[in-house]
Amino acid sequence: xxxxxxxxxxxxxxxxxxxxxxxxxxxxxxxxxxxxxxxxxxxxxxxxxxxxxxxxxxxxxxxxxxxxxxxxxxxxxxxxxxxxxxxxxxxxxxxxxxxxxxxxxxxxxxxxxxxxxxxxxxxxxxxxxxxxxxxxxxxxxxxxxxxxxxxxxxxxxxxxxxxxxxxxxxxxxxxxxxxxxxxxxxxxxxxxxxxxxxxxxxxxxxxxxxxxxxxxxxxxxxxxxxxxxxxxxxxxxxxxxxxxxxxxxxxxxxxxxxxxxxxxxxxxxxxxxxxxxxxxxxxxxxxxxxxxxxxxxxxxxxxxxxxxxxxxxxxxxxxxxxxxxxxxxxxxxxxxxxxxxxxxxxxxxxxxxxxxxxxxxxxxxx
Ligand code: NAD
Numbered sequence: 001x002x003x004x005x006x007x008x009x010x011x012x013x014x015x016x017x018x019x020x021x022x023x024x025x026x027x028x029x030x031x032x033x034x035x036x037x038x039x040x041x042x043x044x045x046x047x048x049x050x051x052x053x054x055x056x057x058x059x060x061x062x063x064x065x066x067x068x069x070x071x072x073x074x075x076x077x078x079x080x081x082x083x084x085x086x087x088x089x090x091x092x093x094x095x096x097x098x099x100x101x102x103x104x105x106x107x108x109x110x111x112x113x114x115x116x117x118x119x120x121x122x123x124x125x126x127x128x129x130x131x132x133x134x135x136x137x138x139x140x141x142x143x144x145x146x147x148x149x150x151x152x153x154x155x156x157x158x159x160x161x162x163x164x165x166x167x168x169x170x171x172x173x174x175x176x177x178x179x180x181x182x183x184x185x186x187x188x189x190x191x192x193x194x195x196x197x198x199x200x201x202x203x204x205x206x207x208x209x210x211x212x213x214x215x216x217x218x219x220x221x222x223x224x225x226x227x228x229x230x231x232x233x234x235x236x237x238x239x240x241x242x243x244x245x246x247x248x249x250x251x252x253x254x255x256x257x258x259x260x261x262x263x264x265x266x267x268x269x270x271x272x273x274x275x276x277x278x279x280x281x282x283x284x285x286x287x288x289x290x291x292x293x294x295x296x297x298x299x300x301x302x303x304x305x306x307x308x309x310x311x312x313x314x315x316x317x318x319x320x321x322x323x324x325x326x327x328x329x330x331x332x333x334x335x336x337x338x339x340x341x342x343x344x345x346x347x348x349x350x351x352x353x354x355x356x357x358x359x360x361x362x363x364x365x366x
Contacts, residue, residue, distance in 0.1 A: 004237075007151075008072065010022060010269075011068075014365045015027070015067065016065070018068070018071055019071070020286050022044070022071050022072075022073060022075050022076070023044070023045070023075075024042060024043065024044050024045075024074065024280070025043045025044065025045060025046060025051075026041075026042075026120075027040065027042050027043075027044075027071070027237070028040070028041040028043075028044040028113070028117065028121075029072070030113040032106075032109045032200050033104040034105070034109075035101075035103065035105045036097060036098040036101050036106065036160070037095070037101075037106050037109050037110055038095065038097060039093060039094070039095050039110055039113060039123055040066055040067060040070040040093065040094050040096070041070070041091065041092075041093045041117070041119075042070040042073070042075075042091060042092050042093070042094075043074065043076040043089070043090075043091045043114065043120055043121055044071075044075045044077065044078045044089065044091060044092075044309075044336050045078040045089045045090050045237070045356060046089035046091075046092040046120055047089060047356050047359060047360040047363070048081065048082060048086070048087055048088055048356060048359055049086070049087040049088040049089050050087050050088060050089060050091075050120060050121065050122050050143070050353075051074065051077070051078075051089040051091025051120060051121045051122065052077065052086075052088045052091060052121075052122040052123075052124065052145070052303065052306070052307060052310065052311065053074055053077035053090060053091045053092035053093070053122075053123075053124070053126075053303075054092065054093075054123060054124040054125050054126030054129065054146070055092075055094070055095060055110070055123045055124070055125070055129050056069070056073070056092070056093070056094045056095070056126040056128065057092040057094075057095040057097070057099055057101075057102065057127065057128035057129055058094060058095070058096070058127060058128065059096075059097060059098055059221050060066050060096050063096070066094050066096045069094055070092055070093065070094045070202045072174065072177070072273070073092035073094070073173045073272075073273075074090050074091045074092035074316045075090060076090070076272065076296050077089075077090035077091060077092055077296075077303070078090025078347055078352070078356070079296050079297075079352035079353075080296040080299075080300050080303055080352075081300075081303060081307070082141065082352035082353075082355045082356050083296070083297050083300065083309075083329055083333075083348060083351060083352045083355070084300035084303060084304050084322070084326075085322065085325065085329075086303065086304065086307045088122075088154045088303075088307055091120075091121045091122070091181070091237065093110075093114075093121070093123055094124070097109065098270070099128045099173050101215070102133060104136050106113050107133055107136035107137050108136055108137070108139055108140045109140075110137060111136065111137035111138070111139060111140030111141045111144070112140045112141070112142065114137065114140070114143050115140055115141035115143065116142045116362060117143070119143050121143065121194070122144065122146050122297065122310055123137060123143065123145070124144070124146035124306045128172065131146060131147060131148040131151075131153065131155070131156070132148070133155075134146050134147050134148075135147060135148070135151060138151075145306040145307070145309045145310040146185075146306045146309070153309055154305050154306060154308065154309035154314050154319075154338070155192065155304040157185045157301065157302035157303075157306055158194035158195050158198055158302065159192075159198045159305060160302060160305040160319055160320065161195050161250060161270055161299050161300075161301040161302040161305075162195050162196075162197075162198030162199040162201075162202065162270065162299035162301070163198070163320060163323050163324075164196075164298055164299060164300055164301030164302075164304070164323045164326045165195065165246070165248070165268065165269060165270045165298050165299055165301070166181070166199055166202040167298070167323065167324055167326040167327040167330070168268050168293040168297065168298025168299075168326050168327070168330045169182070169244065169246065169266070169268035169298070169324075170267045170327060171293065171326070171328070171330035171331040171334065172244075172267075172268045172291045172292075172293040172330065172334060173185070173244070173266055173268075175329060175331060175334040175335070175338070176265045176266045176291040177265070177315055180204070180327075182206040182207070182244075183185060183206055183207035183208065184207060184208070184209065184243070184279035185202055185208045185209065185243040185244055185246040186208075186209045186211065186240075186242040186243045186244070187208045187210055187211065187242060187245075187246060188211045188212075188213070188232070188237045188240050188242045188244070188246065188264070189203075189210065189211070189212050189213075189229075189245065189246045189248055189269075190212075190213050190214075190237050190245070190246065190247050190248060190249050190269070190271075191213075191214055191247070191248035191249025191250070191252065191271065192212050192216075192220060192223045192248070193214075193216075193219070193248065193249070193301070194213045195248045195270035195271075195299070196214075196246075196248035196249070196270070197219075197223060199246065199248060199270065200212070200223060200227055200229065201227075204227045204228075204229075207248055210227060210228070210230065211229065211230045211231075211232050211237065211240055211242065212228035212229045212230070212231055212232065213226065213231070213232045213233065213234050213236065213237045214234075214249070215234060216260055219277050220266075231338045232333070238258045238261040238262060239261050239326045240263075241263055242263070242264050243264055243265055243266065244264055244265070244266040244267070244268060245262060245266070245267045245269070246263045246267075246268055246270075247269035247270075247271040247274050247295075248266070248268035248269045248270045248271055249270055249276060249300055250271055250273055251272050251273030251276075252273060252274070252275075252276040253271065253274060253276075254267065254274045254275045254276060254281050254285065254292075255276035255277070255281060256276075256281075258297070259281060259285065259288065260346055262288075262290065262333060263291075264290065265290060265291060266290065266291045266292075266293070267290055267291070267293065268292075268293035268298060269284065269295065269299075270295070270297075270298075270299045272295055272296070272299065273295065274295045275345060278345060279343075279346075282343030282344070282345040282346060283342065286337075286341075286342070286343045286344075287343075291334060291344070292343070292344045292345070293330050293334070293344065294333070294344050294345045294348040297326065297329065297330055297333065298326055298330055298347045300323070300326060301319075301323040301326070304319055304322050304323050305323075308322075310349075329348075329351075330352065332345045332351075333348050333351055334347075336351070
C-alpha cells in the first residue's frame with residue numbers, strides 16, 4: 001500500500017521539510033526588482049512527463065501561505081494529470097501580489113523564468129490569469145499552453161471541464177443510486193461561472209431539478225431565466241434538501257461547518273480543493289455515507305484540453321472522448337473506496353500514485 005501524505009501535515013515544517021513530506025522535486029523562487037515579480041514555481045513530479053499546471057496570481061497574506069499554496073496545488077496537478085491518463089507530471093506557479101502588477105514586462109520576465117527550466121514546467125491560466133496573459137508569456141517561452149483560438153491555442157477549457165464534471169457526477173450517481181440517470185434529481189450548483197454554467201446545460205438536458213447560488217446576482221438571474229433554475233441565497237445551499245451538491249465556485253466548502261448541514265447523497269463539482277482538510281473531511285463524508293467524486297479526478301477536462309494543445313495534437317472530438325473516460329475512472333475509484341472502506345479522495349490518490357509508480361518503472365531500462 002502506498003503511503004498517502006496529506007497537505008495538512010506540512011503547516012509547521014521547514015521549506016525542505018514540506019518538500020520532503022509532500023514529495024516535491026523542486027521549488028523555484030524567482031524575483032525581479034524592476035517589474036515587481038515575485039514568483040514561485042512548484043514542480044511536484046515529472047515521472048509521467050513535463051509538470052503542467054496553471055499560474056495563479058494572488059495577494060497572499062504571507063510568503064509562507066504562498067509556498068503552502070504552490071506546493072499543495074502542484075501536488076494536486078500530479079494526481080489530476082496521472083488519473084486523466086496524460087503523459088504529464090504535476091506543477092503549478094503562484095505570483096505573489098496584486099493583479100495590477102501585470103504588465104507586459106512582468107509577464108515576459110515570468111516567461112523567461114519558465115524558459116530557464118527547459119520544459120520541466122509548462123504553464124497555463126489559473127485564478128487572475130487570462131489567455132491574453134499567456135500570449136505575453138509565450139513571447140519568451142514555448143512552455144505555455146491555454147492560448148486563445150486565434151493564436152493557435154485551444155481556447156477556453158471550461159466547456160470540457162464541465163463535461164468531465166458531468167461524467168463524474170453520473171458515475172457517482174450510478175454508485176449511489178444504481179442508475180446514472182440524473183432525471184428528476186434535485187441538484188444544487190454553487191457557482192454559475194464558466195464551469196457551472198456549462199455543467200447546468202447538461203443537467204437541464206437530462207431533466208434534473210436545479211437550484212443555484214452565486215455571489216453575482218446578474219449571472220444568477222440570467223441562468224434562472226434561461227433554465228428555470230431556482231435561485232438560492234449563498235448560505236442556503238448547504239441546508240437544501242437535495243440529492244446532489246455540485247461545488248463549482250471556491251475550494252474548501254466541504255468543512256466542519258458545512259458537512260454536518262449537507263443532506264445530499266452525492267457530491268460532484270468542478271471547484272478545486274473542495275475538502276478543506278483532505279484527510280479529516282474525506283473521512284467525515286465517508287462516515288456520513290455521502291458518495292464523493294474527488295475534484296481533481298472529475299475536473300480534469302480542462303487539463304486534458306490544454307495538454308492536447310501543448311502536445312500539438314488538439315482535436316476537439318478526441319479531447320471530449322478522453323474526458324468521457326472520467327466516467328469509468330470515477331466509477332472504478334468509487335468502487336475501490338467502497339470495497340476498502342476508505343475515503344474516495346484516498347482511493348483516487350492511491351490510483352494516481354500506482355500509475356506513476358508503474359510508468360516510472362518502465363521508463364528505467366534504456
Ligand atoms: P469562474 O470565476 O468563472 O466562476 C466561479 C463562480 O463562483 C463565479 O460566478 C463567482 O461569482 C462564484 N462565487 C464566488 N464565490 C462564491 C460563493 N461564496 N458562493 C457562490 N458562488 C461564488 O470560475 P470557473 O472557471 O467556473 O471555475 C470554477 C471552479 O472550478 C474553480 O474552483 C476553479 O479552480 C475550478 N476549475 C476550473 C476549470 C476550468 O476549466 N475553468 C478547470 C478545473 C477546475
